[in-house]
Amino acid sequence: MAALIKRTTAKGGFAVPNSPLTAGIVPNRLAADAYAANFSDLQPVYDQHEARVAADRCYFCHDAPCMTACPTSIDIPLFIRQIATGTPDAAAKTIFSQNILGGMCARVCPTEQLCEEVCVREVAEGKPVEIGRLQRFATDGLMGKGVHPFTRAVATGKRVAVVGAGPAGLACAHRLAMKGHEVVIFERRAKAGGLNEYGIATYKTPEDFAAREVAWLLQIGGISVKTGVELGRDVTLAALQAEYDAVFLGIGLAGVNALRAAGEDLAGVRNAVDFIAELRQVADKSSLPVGRDVVVIGGGMTAVDAAVQSKLLGAQSVTMVYRRGKARMSASEYEQDHATGAGVRIIYGAAPVQVLGEGAVEGVEFAYTVEGPNGLEMGERFTLKADQVFKAIGQTLVGAPIAQEGAKLVKRAGMVWAGGDCAAGGEDLTVTAVAEGRDAAEEINAVLMGAMR
Structure with a gap:
């Protein structure tokens, strides 16, 4: 557990050590074989017999609530x-x-909050049909054969630009290609995949599954991917509109919310999404440095992934701190339990006041919170020792080139569509992004083929 250094009722009261604690952020905290074990597949796929047994538990409901719950x-x-x-x-x-x-999606969907939560077996017996694992059994089997189940329609001569090679962009591109349109995907990063490639815990998608899935998806044909191309820097929306018959924006949320607390620029404080991306891309997990006492601020899936993986890298103490109660945490109860099972401590109802240290982080001061008539109210304060802090308090839209609704893009403006996390209504879920990309493609196709305006 992270050390509880001192309770205070006002700012200050934290003794600063003589030496910077960033010296504690080091690689190779574990034995060499421990990394392979820690980052192996979280939940292995069913074998054929197990899948048949699990499938036999399904009632095959006519008005299946699980189907309704699936985005x-x-x-x-x-x-x-x-x-x-x-x-x-x-x-x-x-x-x-x-x-x-x-x-x-079979690997990363919060099925415990979606299809499995409403399963009749769950309601009646407290144990749902394991829909996610059954889905993985089926999809892994077909993909493992190198088989692509769909073929392109006759070429339409229409060209569509898709900006962003994340789940929304890939789903949109595939459905458009299947309809016979030519698609060019523009991706700012070095690899396609978006959140699936850069933003999900390594132990959930080992063995480069995200990249293998993209390669399999592209077997449909008619899709080309241009990486290292950023909207607003290398290409403009106006240029895309001039060259293509339609444009789909699946640019995700590239910005990261700030703590707005003093000291967040100290060495040892970084964005959790950058840490997760680095871990996903590094070939040798043992080479990635991690602190001895890690504090993760936030309550979503990014926070859980950063916290659990810090523990898997060998951090001795990892604490997640969330400003509201357990029921308000966006990470599912299953994920919270997984975190605590991995040795992560979760503190609910506390918000950061300031990051402490001289040049490098040495601790974080928090205040306990209560829900008041005017929002969260700060109470008693305490300090956690930390030599590494990860910020996981949400991401924001940057570089939005079309009309916005609040902080998100509208889903259609002329011949420009948007979907996924960057669009109004996005839920920060791979499965929701897929649904929005697919549905946008259907609408784009209908407009291009004259079936609707």
Whole structure:
């Protein structure tokens, strides 16, 4: 656990050590073989027998609540019945027809809050059909054969630009290519995949699954990907509109919210998303330095992923601090339990007041919070020792080139569409981004082919 250094009722009262604690942020905290074990597959895929047994638990409900709860509206009873009857490849096609990134979603979807939460078995017995694991069994099986279940329609001669190669952009591009349109994806980073490639815990998607899924998706044909191209820097929206028949923006949320607390610019304080991306891309996990006492500020999936992976890298003490109560935390209860099971301490109802240290972080002062008539009210203060702090308090839209609704893009402005996290209504979920990219593609296709305006 992170050390509770001192309770205070006012700012200050923190003794600063003589030597900077960033010396504690070091690589190779664990034995060499521990890294492979810690970052291996979190939940291995079912074998054929296990899948048949799990599928037999499904009631195949006619008015399936699980299907309604799925943002991509996969016909869950159908694909589970197909597994139960020994046709898993057909089950995979059922899944991919609605969610072309069904393999990734099977790994990272919060199924405990979506389809499995409303499963009749969950309601009646407290143990749902394991829909996510069944979905992975089917999708991994078909993808493992190198088989792509769809073919392109006859070429339409229409060209669409997709900005962003994340889940929304990839889903949009695939559906447009399947309709016969030519698609060019522009991605600012070195690899396609977006959140799936750079923003998800390594142990959830080992063995470069995100990259392998992108390569498999592109087998549909008609899609080219240009990496290292950033909207606003290398290409403008006006130029894309002039060259292409339609444009889809799936640019995600590239900005990171600030703590707005004194000391957040000290050495040892960094954005959790950058840490997760670095961990996803580094070849040798042991080379990535981590602190001895790590504090993660935030309550979402990014915070959980940063905290758990800090522990897996060998941090001795990892504490997540969230400003509201457990029920308000955006990370699911399953993920919270996973974090605590990995040795992460979670403190609810506390907000950062200031980051402490001289040149480098040495601790963080927090105040306990209570819900008041005017929002959160600060109470008693305490300080946690820290030589490394990760900020995970949300991301923001930057470089928005079309009309906005609040802080997000509207989903259509003329012949420009938007979807995923950058669009109004985005939920910071891979599956929701896939649904929005797919649905935008259907609308784009209808407009380009004259079926709607």
